[in-house]
Amino acid sequence: MPAKLSVNLNAIAMLRNRRDLPWPSVTGLGRIALQAGASGLTVHPRPDQRHIRFSDLGPIRALIDTEFPEAEFNMEGYPEEGFLRLVEMHRPEQVTLVPDDPAQATSDHGWDFRKSRGVLETVVGRLKGLGLRVSVFADGEPDREALAIAREVGADRIELYTGPYGGCYDDSAGAERLAGRLGETADIAFDLGLGVNAGHDLTVANLPALVARIPRLAEVSIGHGLTADALEYGMAETVRRFRRACGQSV
Ligand SMILES: CC(=O)[C@@H](O)[C@H](O)COP(=O)(O)O
Numbered sequence: 537m538p539a540k541l542s543v544n545l546n547a548i549a550m551l552r553n554r555r556d557l558p559w560p561s562v563t564g565l566g567r568i569a570l571q572a573g574a575s576g577l578t579v580h581p582r583p584d585q586r587h588i589r590f591s592d593l594g595p596i597r598a599l600i601d602t603e604f605p606e607a608e609f610n611m612e613g614y615p616e617e618g619f620l621r622l623v624e625m626h627r628p629e630q631v632t633l634v635p636d637d638p639a640q641a642t643s644d645h646g647w648d649f650r651k652s653r654g655v656l657e658t659v660v661g662r663l664k665g666l667g668l669r670v671s672v673f674a675d676g677e678p679d680r681e682a683l684a685i686a687r688e689v690g691a692d693r694i695e696l697y698t699g700p701y702g703g704c705y706d707d708s709a710g711a712e713r714l715a716g717r718l719g720e721t722a723d724i725a726f727d728l729g730l731g732v733n734a735g736h737d738l739t740v741a742n743l744p745a746l747v748a749r750i751p752r753l754a755e756v757s758i759g760h761g762l763t764a765d766a767l768e769y770g771m772a773e774t775v776r777r778f779r780r781a782c783g784q785s786v
């Protein structure tokens with residue numbers, strides 16, 4: 537089965553937050569993504585709400601429940617109490633635990649499973665108690681012992697951190713090497729009984745080689761590159777709309 541696509545709405549929210557106005561609409565663009573066949577919506581609410589606001593979560597949950605009951609809500613975040621309470625309130629189908637601290641501009645590494653075993657054991661247990669699927673962010677390092685800890689703490693899946701792979705957009709040899717490492721990591725995870733997601737800086741250009749190397753990839757979550765493409769491919773029609781609004785014949 538091909539990898540599912542979950543559309544990350546953080547970049548849309550960040551654009552919206554430039555003004556005290558309700559557009560671009562996070563929920564509205566989430567609806568368009570689901571109408572176009574996305575399998576789910578991803579958000580990564582951070583404590584300072586610089587992207588997704590906590591008030592976005594209820595409307596996204598309601599959108600899925602009322603209009604797209606087959607779709608999944610994926611909430612990503614560092615498992616501090618505030619995030620866990622948001623998860624308890626909005627019951628996403630999947631929670632992705634990410635080891636980023638609040639000051640980080642974006643997520644840039646996976647868990648150190650050896651060091652974080654205790655924290656993950658407690659949190660994963662709490663989330664599994666709510667009946668949620670739990671995924672844990674993991675570097676593309678084929679370290680069997682570390683990945684075994686992800687399994688032992690009760691995670692259902694890992695999400696491969698693909699940032700370094702995405703960074704090789706102008707280095708095909710580097711991309712090939714990293715796709716190999718990510719693939720080896722995925723093979724170990726599958727062997728341990730974990731499912732595998734992937735995300736960070738994935739694009740239309742770098743996805744095909746990744747899904748070819750990891751044919752059992754369950755899901756990719758994509759925000760930045762997808763939003764950039766939405767702007768690029770939507771720009772021409774939008775300029776025509778505004779020209780018409782100016783009274784020009786188009
Ligand atoms: C977990 C991860 O890799 C990223 O998805 C992160 O959630 C992206 O968030 P920003 O778009 O806010 O950087």
Ligand SMILES: NCC(=O)COP(=O)(O)O
Nearest residue numbers: 735736737757758759760
């Ligand atoms: N989990 C990764 C994600 O949701 C999106 O990351 P990006 O495409 O915005 O880099």
